[in-house]
Amino acid sequence: MSPLQRKQCLMNTVIRPELVFVRGQGAWLYDQAGLAYLDWVQGWAVNALGHSPEVVTAALARQSSTLLNASPGFYHPPLLALAEKLVAASVFDQVFFINSGAEANEGAIKLARKWGRLHKDGAYEIITFANGYHGRTLATMSATGKPGWDTYYPPQVPGFPKAGFNDLESVAALIGPSTVAIMLEPVQGEGGVIPASEAFIHGLRALCDRHGLILIFDEVQTGCGRTGELFAYQHYSVMPDIMTLGKGLGGGVPLSALLARQQYCCFEPGDQGGTFSGAPLACAVGAAVLDVIAQPAFLDNVRERGRQLHAGLERLSARHGLGEVRGQGLLLALVLPDGDAPVLVEQARAQGLLLNAPRANCLRMMPALNSTAAEIEEGLVLLDRTLAAWHLLRHPSPRRAELA
């Protein structure tokens, strides 16, 4: 029996291709028929070191036979080690671990609201952004600015007014006595890979300083080396007050973190928690991943490969008459003149390249951070082939039209 016959047992939450993936190694994912795909999705920017890297499988094996789970109420070495490493590598003083990006953001929202209750007269509003993305819990969906998301599961959680991204005036206009924080992604990922401008980030910091607000960076997608720095805030000479991490932190294993500077660390026992918070298995993997991605030579490679991919995409854009290339490091998007991105994702897959389309007019590339120059080149060749075939379909030459 084909495993796909069992698909009706799954809730209908996502459209999946009619393939079953059985194995992954490095940059490559393999389906049941044995076909190989160069993977520029990598579990949604999760597999920072590619599929099943030795570093992760060894940490899993070691930790799973040492201490799989203690209790969120007990200390253990992986918890202490990962917290210490993250604090040492960043401008933050304390960490709370949980499983997903949305949960880390829930923690950030709670921390900001608690700080507002204690220090800002009960201020609780967090300004977030049009087309921003913060997760799928009810509160993080309410913080999310995806068009239409405000009507999915009414009523929304109140307290998330939306400003325009890279529009400082629109932020200033929303600040009032109830405002406690501003939360944004340094590069809007799901919104179509849109980087915040240097001036915007500096302006937000200045607004926060002037009004006593907390600046929260959601680095669930941009953190952990993805943009060529360990954390995206390091591209700017600006310090956020709170940061969340997820996706790449666990290298494929569910793990996320909420980090804050000392003056905002106002949780007390009982305020925040979770059964799997800071569990040994996930923390041991996170520590092993962080040891690799925090190395300067590793980040050099991310920047190099990012430049290579960026330049290659610009060549393809010129050759096929497409739009701009944007993003940072190995979080890049190629803009299309129309809404054909979902079609191109399917055509690329048929060529053996896995991409994703966060919006109908752009293709997103999130290769493994340890990709080699040859792997990036191979992906560009596959994409070139895909675009050429797509182009022919859309603009048949007169001769082809005659033959038809």
Ligand SMILES: *Cc1c(COP(=O)(O)O)cnc(C)c1O
């Ligand atoms: C993916 C993502 C999230 C949500 O993470 P989950 O692990 O899916 O809950 C939140 N914020 C940003 C910026 C993301 O890219």
